[in-house]
Structures are given as structure tokens and as C-alpha cells.
Amino acid sequence: MSENILEKHPEYEATIGIEVHTQLKTNSKAYCSCANKFGAKPNTNICPVCAGHPGTLPVLNKKVVDHVIMLGLATNCKISKISDFARKHYFYPDTPKNYQITQGDYPICQEGFIPVEQSNNSIKKIGLFRIHIEEDAGKVIHGKNNESLVDLNRSGVPLLEIVSKPEIKTSSEAKAYLMRLHSILRYLDISNANMDEGSFRADVNVSIKKKTDKELGVKVEVKNINSFKFAGQAIDFEIERQLNKILNNKKIKQETRTWDTKTHKTIFMRSKEEAQDYRYFTDPDMPVLEIDQNWIDEIKKQIPELPQEKLERLIKDYKLTFDEAVILIEDVNLADFFEQTVKIVNLPKQICNWLLRNVLGYLKTEKITIEESKINHQNFAQLIQEIDKGSINTKVAQEVFEIMAQTGQNPIEIIKEKGLEQVSDEKELENVVLKIINNNEDQKAKYLAGNDRLIKFFVGQAMKETKGKGNPVIIQKLYEKHLK
Numbered sequence: 001m002s003e004n005i006l007e008k009h010p011e012y013e014a015t016i017g018i019e020v021h022t023q024l025k026t027n028s029k030a031y032c033s034c035a036n037k038f039g040a041k042p043n044t045n046i047c048p049v050c051a052g053h054p055g056t057l058p059v060l061n062k063k064v065v066d067h068v069i070m071l072g073l074a075t076n077c078k079i080s081k082i083s084d085f086a087r088k089h090y091f092y093p094d095t096p097k098n099y100q101i102t103q104g105d106y107p108i109c110q111e112g113f114i115p116v117e118q119s120n121n122s123i124k125k126i127g128l129f130r131i132h133i134e135e136d137a138g139k140v141i142h143g144k145n146n147e148s149l150v151d152l153n154r155s156g157v158p159l160l161e162i163v164s165k166p167e168i169k170t171s172s173e174a175k176a177y178l179m180r181l182h183s184i185l186r187y188l189d190i191s192n193a194n195m196d197e198g199s200f201r202a203d204v205n206v207s208i209k210k211k212t213d214k215e216l217g218v219k220v221e222v223k224n225i226n227s228f229k230f231a232g233q234a235i236d237f238e239i240e241r242q243l244n245k246i247l248n249n250k251k252i253k254q255e256t257r258t259w260d261t262k263t264h265k266t267i268f269m270r271s272k273e274e275a276q277d278y279r280y281f282t283d284p285d286m287p288v289l290e291i292d293q294n295w296i297d298e299i300k301k302q303i304p305e306l307p308q309e310k311l312e313r314l315i316k317d318y319k320l321t322f323d324e325a326v327i328l329i330e331d332v333n334l335a336d337f338f339e340q341t342v343k344i345v346n347l348p349k350q351i352c353n354w355l356l357r358n359v360l361g362y363l364k365t366e367k368i369t370i371e372e373s374k375i376n377h378q379n380f381a382q383l384i385q386e387i388d389k390g391s392i393n394t395k396v397a398q399e400v401f402e403i404m405a406q407t408g409q410n411p412i413e414i415i416k417e418k419g420l421e422q423v424s425d426e427k428e429l430e431n432v433v434l435k436i437i438n439n440n441e442d443q444k445a446k447y448l449a450g451n452d453r454l455i456k457f458f459v460g461q462a463m464k465e466t467k468g469k470g471n472p473v474i475i476q477k478l479y480e481k482h483l484k
């Protein structure tokens with residue numbers, strides 16, 4: 001959509017920056033020892049600190065700092081040896097202490113980048129301004145009788161804010177950036193980054209300017225987007241809305257909007273004039289955080305292979321195409337599943353094809369992930385082996401796969417139980433072939449008169465006769481022998 005509208009007006013370009021908030025996976029909260037758990041009974045994981053009682057003091061969770069350092073290193077950031085904490089003030093019933101502890105001018109991570117693959121197989125580095133620690137607020141629940149209830153279980157849950165530079169140009173680049181950041185968090189195992197539970201959400205800033213203009217256009221922020229698809233749609237919508245205004249000589253107002261998933265539009269939330277003044281100041285309860293080189297080195301050792309490295313390795317080691325590898329690495333569990341299967345049966349191309357087509361198709365329909373499914377790599381390897389040996393054809397293999405995915409049953413058992421072995425016995429198939437030729441004198445005559453394409457008809461008849469179990473290669477050979 002928008003890429004089209006910008007194609008029609010090539011003198012203009014979009015500038016997009018993204019802020020992501022992600023919840024960290026830790027046992028306890030950021031500044032107290034309450035459990036960091038999703039879905040507990042309201043107000044069961046709270047204490048005077050995260051409930052904001054006066055006179056209590058926050059104590060920073062070391063694990064949170066470990067995680068931030070790790071993400072910073074994985075996204076090529078400089079790790080600050082000294083960083084500070086600030087208070088961001090606002091009044092809302094889900095935040096009893098009336099401020100959020102965040103970081104000020106000296107966040108832990110600064111000046112990094114995330115490499116993103118582009119459609120022409122090149123890599124673009126999207127710059128990061130900063131990554132810093134924040135804490136989540138509680139939740140206000142509006143009841144049936146107009147009452148409002150407050151649940152503070154989420155209050156003080158550690159959050160990271162990851163702020164990109166405005167270096168993104170299109171919705172597809174924005175989606176690629178978000179997906180890559182999401183994978184990095186999952187590879188590092190520092191966040192569930194579960195978008196349905198709100199533990200990974202994005203605010204996108206979109207502005208339009210003439211390519212020749214040095215200064216950026218007026219920025220509009222679309223807040224709290226919790227899906228890659230919606231992020232792309234919201235950006236496309238904003239580019240079109242803003243460019244139409246500019247083309248009609250109307251002014252863009254600096255404002256905050258929200259993405260409406262029902263109307264597929266961004267909706268006005270508040271203008272710049274209504275923006276809150278958070279009155280930031282250094283938090284006197286939080287000492288300056290010092291991180292020494294040993295700490296950084298310790299974390300560095302724990303960093304696993306990252307998506308970008310895995311991408312290059314899968315292409316090199318298994319001769320996968322760039323596009324195949326990009327899909328596989330998106331989900332670290334899927335990439336692991338692929339490699340574990342290859343270890344058992346060394347047929348990387350076939351395994352990759354099956355994974356990307358049949359397995360991903362199945363997971364998408366069932367709305368589950370590979371680790372939530374009953375498909376295990378041992379069974380999957382056996383299925384690939386049976387296909388490769390020719391004991392089942394691809395049509396039957398799909399049937400076996402579906403049973404295997406639903407039940408977790410072993411494919412060899414399924415094949416035996418259902419009598420699905422491919423018939424490769426030449427004598428048996430020859431009888432079928434001869435019978436079909438006898439019953440189709442007309443087609444035979446046409447074939448002999450030069451209509452070669454009828455071979456497909458004959459093979460199809462034999463497949464039908466053998467209930468899809470005949471070996472099509474042998475059947476074709478037998479026809480070529482007997483159709484004379």
C-alpha cells in the first residue's frame with residue numbers, strides 16, 4: 001500500500017523509528033524479591049516495595065542487569081561502565097508510588113545495531129540509540145458493575161526498552177527489524193517475548209519528508225502494537241494518511257495514535273499539547289550502577305549463536321538457500337529441530353523442504369509452535385527416511401505426517417498399521433498396468449499416434465488402482481515398456 005503511494009511520489013520518503021518494550025524472564029521482579037509470574041491470582045505476588053509503600057527501598061535485581069548486558073552485547077551496543085536511574089512521574093491507579101523507575105541520560109547500552117536481511121539478500125544495519133531498564137506497571141481491571149480493580153502482580157516486573165534510530169524506511173523493513181529483535185530475545189532466552197501476553201510490544205514513530213529535506217518531518221507515534229502484521233499495517237496506513245495530507249497542503253500534527261485492529265486504521269489518542277511532563281529526575285533511592293569489564297566478559301561467554309551467525313552457517317553447512325535459512329532461523333526451536341533431524345538422517349534439503357512446507361503449514365493451522373506440537377525429530381527423521389527409500393510416496397507421506405503430528409505415533413508403525421507401504425513389486429504393478437492398457441484401447445491408440453501427454457492419464461489410473469500406493473517411477477517405466 002504505502003510503498004505504492006511512495007512509488008507514485010518518489011520525491012518523498014518515510015522515516016520510521018521503533019521503541020520496543022519487552023518483559024524480562026527472571027525469577028523475581030526488578031526491585032524486590034516478589035515472583036515475576038504471568039497469570040497468578042491478583043495481588044498474590046506483591047510486597048511493600050512493588051506496592052509502592054512509602055519508606056521502602058528498591059534493590060536492583062542482578063539478573064536484570066545480566067540480561068541487559070547480554071542483549072546489549074548481542075546487538076553490538078557499547079556497555080556503559082557507569083549508568084544511572086531516573087524517576088518518570090505520572091499518576092495512574094496501577095502505579096501506587098506515582099513514578100516508574102527508568103534510566104536517565106546514561107543507560108546501560110548505547111549505540112548498537114541490529115542486522116536485518118533485505119529482499120535483495122543484502123544486509124541493512126538498523127541503528128539503536130539505547131537499551132535501558134524500566135519496570136512494568138500494575139493492571140486496572142474494569143468490572144461488570146462499573147467498579148475498577150487494581151492488580152499489582154505486574155507492578156515492578158522488569159522491562160527493557162529498546163530504542164531504534166529513525167533509520168527504517170518501509171513497513172517491510174520495520175517488520176524484519178521487529179522479527180529479528182524478537183528472535184534475538186528468544187535466542188538469548190532472556191524474554192518470552194510473548195506478544196499475546198503483551199510481553200513484547202512496539203511503539204512506532206512515522207514521519208514523511210522530501211528526500212532533499214535535511215530535517216525530519218513531523219513525527220506521529222502509534223502506540224502499543226502487539227503483532228508484526230499490525231506494525232506493518234499501522235505504518236502503511238500512517239504513510240498514506242500523512243502523505244495525502246502533505247499533498248493536499250495540510251499540516252501534520254504531532255500526536256499519539258493507536259492501531260485499531262477492527263477498522264484497520266490508526267486512531268487519534270492525544271496531541272503534543274496534551275503530552276504529559278514526566279518531570280524526570282535522578283532517583284535518589286537508586287545508586288549509580290557500575291559495571292566492570294569482568295562482569296561484561298562473564299556475560300559474553302554465555303551468549304549462544306545468534307540468528308545472523310546461524311543464518312550464515314545453515315547456508316554454508318547445509319547448502320540451504322538464503323530464503324530458506326531466513327525462515328528457519330526466525331524460530332530458534334525450529335532451527336534446532338532442523339539440525340537435530342539432519343543429525344539422524346543426512347538429507348538437509350528434503351528436511352528443509354518438508355519443514356517449510358508441510359510442518360510450518362500444519363503449525364500455522366493448529367496455531368502452535370514446534371515445541372508445543374507432538375512432532376519430535378526422531379519420528380520426523382524416520383518419515384523423511386521412508387520417503388527417501390521410496391517405501392511411501394509424497395502423497396501418502398502427507399497422510400502419515402498428519403497422523404504423526406496429531407498423535408506423536410512413529411511413522412513406521414503408522415505405515416504398517418494402515419497398510420500404506422508403497423507398492424514397488426514389479427510383477428504386481430505390471431498386472432495393474434496391463435489391465436489398464438487393455439481397458440483403455442482408445443487412449444492407447446491416441447498415445448501411439450503421438451499424444452505423449454496421455455502417459456499422465458495412464459499413470460494416474462494406476463495410482464488410483466493402487467490407492468495411491470504404487471511407485472510412480474516403476475509404473476511409468478512399465479507403461480513405456482508395454483505401450484507399444
Ligand SMILES: [Zn+2]
Pocket residue numbers: 029032033034045046047048049050051156
Ligand atoms: Zn514486591
